[in-house]
Amino acid sequence: MADSPDGDLKYVGRSIRTKEGRAPLIGKAKYTSDYAFAGQLHACIVRSPHAAARINRVDLSAATRVAGVRLAMHGADVAALTDPIPDYLEPALFGGKAAAHRCLAIDEVWCYGQPVAVVVAEDMRTARYAAARVQVDYTPLEAVVDAEAALAVGARTIVPGWDDNLLMHVPFMHGDTVAAFESADQVVSTEVKIHRFSTQPMETRCYNAVWEHNTESITLYGTSQNPHPLRLVLAQTLRMPENKIRIIASTIGGAFGLKMHGHPEEGLICLLAKLTGQPVKWLESREECLLIGAREQKHYIEMAVNNDGTVLGLRDRFYANTGAPSACPGWGMAFLTGLTMPGPYKVRDIDVQMHAVSTNKPSWNAARGYGKESTAIALELAMDNVARQLGVSPVTVRLKNFIGKDEFPYDSPTGLLYDSGDYAGAVEKTLQAIDYDDCLEEQASARESGRYIGIGVAFELTPEGGAIPGSMVVGYDTSSVRVGPDGTVRLLTGVTSPGTGNATGIAQIVADELGVDIDAIEVLQGDTNASPYGFGNYSGRSTIVGGGSAALAAQDVRLMIDKVAAALLEVERSSLVLQRGVYTSTADSSASVTFAEVCYAAYTRAYDVALCIDPPLEATRTFRPPSIRHTPDANGNINPYPSYSNAAYATVCEVDVQTGQVKLLKFAVTHDCGKVINPILVEGQACGAIGFGIGGALTEDVRYDASGRQLTRSFMDYVMPRMSDMPPIAVEHHDMPNPGNYLGLKGAGEAGVGGSAAAVVNAVNNALQPLGVVMNELPLTAPRVWAAIQQASVAPTPGGDQ
Amino acid sequence: MEDLLEQSALVQWRIDGELHELEVVPGASLLDVLREQVGKTGTHMGCRTGHCGACTVMIDGAVAKSCIAMAATLPRATITTIEGLTAADGTMHPIQQAFWDAAGLQCGFCAPGILLSTAELLQTNPAPNDAEIDAALAGTLCRCTGYQSIRRAVGEACVRMYPDAAGE
Known part of the structure; x- marks a missing residue:
């Protein structure tokens, strides 16, 4: 089989426009909330106004009397018909505590906004009106809001039966930190406070459950990143066999982790459809969406350093405020923060103590970065502090401590196996992209004229494609390639798209493997009755394992088609050339047959030319990245990640010292995601994640009052970047292919949040260095920056840390 | 009732x-x-x-x-x-076509605000600068793109709607 002589015919590596195509642009894409069925009912959820309270009584009578109301239920009603929601990721797998997660609270509420009752009515207005008539009698309890206070002796335990509020404590230790700290020239301490900020996709969650009377089964149209695993969760919650549940995850309007499952509404809405025998829809309000938290951590970092900038040892004690226990996988972010230490740095002696704490704040769910962004924020702020204390350049400190590009594969002190990378090379490319030396000159001249310009640098290591043994977070996935008798292709894959364009990337791979036009490929994702069993979208895995498995399946089908083509043309298979949909042969210049004719023959001539294959032209294959290792090594460590994407960031900002306002002037990133399938899509992922980081560093913040009531309830309070807040971003690629994965893929999508946030904070601190201001508490909102400047001008503490 | x-x-x-x-x-x-x-x-x-x-x-x-x-x-x-x-025969508006070709959006949920604000801007301004684009699109949040691809697609739409104004 000769390769196509025309390299331009390959799709991989090119910026192909998306397979999503016209639909979203002409307003015809069907997002979950766009589905409406005959007899459609609507649900409205009654939520707790208290962070912690005993439920004495739920009175539904006034709600059920409202005309148009079909059903109203409280926690005990629902609990009689359902089982607790299984954890997406069980804390017990890591030695943590267990709690029963219910669709509606029974006896006690653990956080503000927790579902307490539900009303189903013929239209949304009636449902909302009736929900307001539900009377709940609460006895408020003392709310436990702060993570460290939650661990104090005498703190109220928020889950009955627990002996304290520590969901989990995991030490990540390696080497001899005591010796490292004793031998170092000095110890630099940095406290980093990462706040609660959220993903907030523009499409909120929506579930529309249909009771199928003919098969006595449920079809759930839902905003789900992981339809197959959700099906198992629903089966257990609803006490139904898994094969009586179908999930259709339609077009998704952004997910970023928020649409991973474990949410109480998923099972609840299905139950309501089953009980009413009619379709029931629930559309999350933005206020409800803002309840879902992530990321809040307080780090106490110590770095043992020599005066030349070498970091000898790392100690970090950190506390993650994971909110009330939930079946969603959010708490795992805290674990990943510890596991990813010490990131890109060649520090062997580490003592990192992770504390995941349960409180009466609303629960977390997964959020882009999945804890690795917090590792980057904590480490990169601490590295800048080291540079400040030693009086050396932040660039020098990083270059001095990076793992060298010839040191891969690299065994990290927490047991990870980094596949490849060139961290110093990525930083150098980034500095060039932002004209670092020019920036330094500009900064110096600006300072003379009383302007405060700062330059910030940061690095981020983002393990991608994670797999946790014993859980539904797996490292592999599966695709089917089906070629029809007309030569068109159906590609069904177990990975889903939250709107990132991964269908396009996977189709590019399949088009190249099959030798067909990309427009001949239809990609199907997200329907559990169509796709092979798959695990959906998370951890930058979709192109690694979706693309890898689709490539294997396409190779199998291509072999079948080649065999039939050779039989039809009566030539050796090795002499075939497929170009622009036509098979020819180097052995016989008169031989010619179209790809479509070969496919037709494969289906219709099973007893002569197609005897050499087993029709139909279909194959289903799995790609299991080989470098994941779940058998513990001598130290008891596993390697849950197949690839380690990484990126270097630099930004330039100007701080208005009169107002505290931060304006970003320039931004550059160099990204290593391995082989780039589609540059425009990878750039889109990187810029989107940087938007999260910039928003998180400067404005996005979910706030609570002292009693645990959420103050941030709309986009008036939750301030995300608008177009004018985003600087132009210079995106460079620095691809060091992953030797273990198909085409050297490493994954894209998660990198960007933590590194960019850290670069922004470092830039602001750099700008305000002449004033002696150092802020390591996010976000750097204008009032906070202004207050820090005022405080510093009263009592100047140059170079000091707060 | x-x-x-x-x-x-x-x-x-x-x-x-x-x-x-x-x-x-x-x-x-x-x-x-x-x-x-x-x-x-x-x-x-x-x-x-x-x-x-x-x-x-x-x-x-x-x-x-x-x-x-x-x-x-x-x-x-x-x-x-x-x-x-979109035209009655299904032909996309040049702005829609530019956004498809330049991969301006990802999930597409914000498309109504991004595309209609672009249309309003380009009705009267054939060659907007970055500040004018930022101001015209300030009313719409996009969570996927970081806005970089949107700026590029708006520029592409200008070229398609006003080929003579390009380069100014």
């Missing part, structure tokens, strides 16, 4: 070229009427507080947030939704 009917208002709207006479209940937003009574599901609910712009439509030629426009306050209006940007 009787009371509601007595208070309901009759409105006459030309929506994407088609005349509709509708009875709307007090308090119903233009967004809800468009989605639920007219079936224009291309217009999206993102926040219901007027901040995100996913519900953007044009009312009498000017962009507006349909989630905070009360239907009953618009007795007669010409309304263009994202679906109305």
Whole structure:
């Protein structure tokens, strides 16, 4: 089989426009909330106004009397018909505590906004009106809001039966930190406070459950990143066999982790459809969406350093405020923060103590970065502090401590196996992209004229494609390639798209493997009755394992088609050339047959030319990245990640010292995601994640009052970047292919949040260095920056840390 | 329910070229009427507080947030939704085509605000600078792109709508 002589015919590596195509642009894409069925009912959820309270009584009578109301239920009603929601990721797998997660609270509420009752009515207005008539009698309890206070002796335990509020404590230790700290020239301490900020996709969650009377089964149209695993969760919650549940995850309007499952509404809405025998829809309000938290951590970092900038040892004690226990996988972010230490740095002696704490704040769910962004924020702020204390350049400190590009594969002190990378090379490319030396000159001249310009640098290591043994977070996935008798292709894959364009990337791979036009490929994702069993979208895995498995399946089908083509043309298979949909042969210049004719023959001539294959032209294959290792090594460590994407960031900002306002002037990133399938899509992922980081560093913040009531309830309070807040971003690629994965893929999508946030904070601190201001508490909102400047001008503490 | 009917208002709207006479209940937003009574599901609910712009439509030629426009306050209006940007024969508007070719959007949920704000800007300004683009699109939040690809696609749309103005 000769390769196509025309390299331009390959799709991989090119910026192909998306397979999503016209639909979203002409307003015809069907997002979950766009589905409406005959007899459609609507649900409205009654939520707790208290962070912690005993439920004495739920009175539904006034709600059920409202005309148009079909059903109203409280926690005990629902609990009689359902089982607790299984954890997406069980804390017990890591030695943590267990709690029963219910669709509606029974006896006690653990956080503000927790579902307490539900009303189903013929239209949304009636449902909302009736929900307001539900009377709940609460006895408020003392709310436990702060993570460290939650661990104090005498703190109220928020889950009955627990002996304290520590969901989990995991030490990540390696080497001899005591010796490292004793031998170092000095110890630099940095406290980093990462706040609660959220993903907030523009499409909120929506579930529309249909009771199928003919098969006595449920079809759930839902905003789900992981339809197959959700099906198992629903089966257990609803006490139904898994094969009586179908999930259709339609077009998704952004997910970023928020649409991973474990949410109480998923099972609840299905139950309501089953009980009413009619379709029931629930559309999350933005206020409800803002309840879902992530990321809040307080780090106490110590770095043992020599005066030349070498970091000898790392100690970090950190506390993650994971909110009330939930079946969603959010708490795992805290674990990943510890596991990813010490990131890109060649520090062997580490003592990192992770504390995941349960409180009466609303629960977390997964959020882009999945804890690795917090590792980057904590480490990169601490590295800048080291540079400040030693009086050396932040660039020098990083270059001095990076793992060298010839040191891969690299065994990290927490047991990870980094596949490849060139961290110093990525930083150098980034500095060039932002004209670092020019920036330094500009900064110096600006300072003379009383302007405060700062330059910030940061690095981020983002393990991608994670797999946790014993859980539904797996490292592999599966695709089917089906070629029809007309030569068109159906590609069904177990990975889903939250709107990132991964269908396009996977189709590019399949088009190249099959030798067909990309427009001949239809990609199907997200329907559990169509796709092979798959695990959906998370951890930058979709192109690694979706693309890898689709490539294997396409190779199998291509072999079948080649065999039939050779039989039809009566030539050796090795002499075939497929170009622009036509098979020819180097052995016989008169031989010619179209790809479509070969496919037709494969289906219709099973007893002569197609005897050499087993029709139909279909194959289903799995790609299991080989470098994941779940058998513990001598130290008891596993390697849950197949690839380690990484990126270097630099930004330039100007701080208005009169107002505290931060304006970003320039931004550059160099990204290593391995082989780039589609540059425009990878750039889109990187810029989107940087938007999260910039928003998180400067404005996005979910706030609570002292009693645990959420103050941030709309986009008036939750301030995300608008177009004018985003600087132009210079995106460079620095691809060091992953030797273990198909085409050297490493994954894209998660990198960007933590590194960019850290670069922004470092830039602001750099700008305000002449004033002696150092802020390591996010976000750097204008009032906070202004207050820090005022405080510093009263009592100047140059170079000091707060 | 009787009371509601007595208070309901009759409105006459030309929506994407088609005349509709509708009875709307007090308090119903233009967004809800468009989605639920007219079936224009291309217009999206993102926040219901007027901040995100996913519900953007044009009312009498000017962009507006349909989630905070009360239907009953618009007795007669010409309304263009994202679906109305496309020609009757299905040909995409040059802005839509530019956004597809330049991969301007990812999930597409914010498309109503991004595309209609771009259309409003380019109606009167064939060669907007970055600050003018930022100002025109300030009413819509996009969470996927970091806006970089949107800026690129708006530039591409300018070139397609005003080939003679390119290069200025």
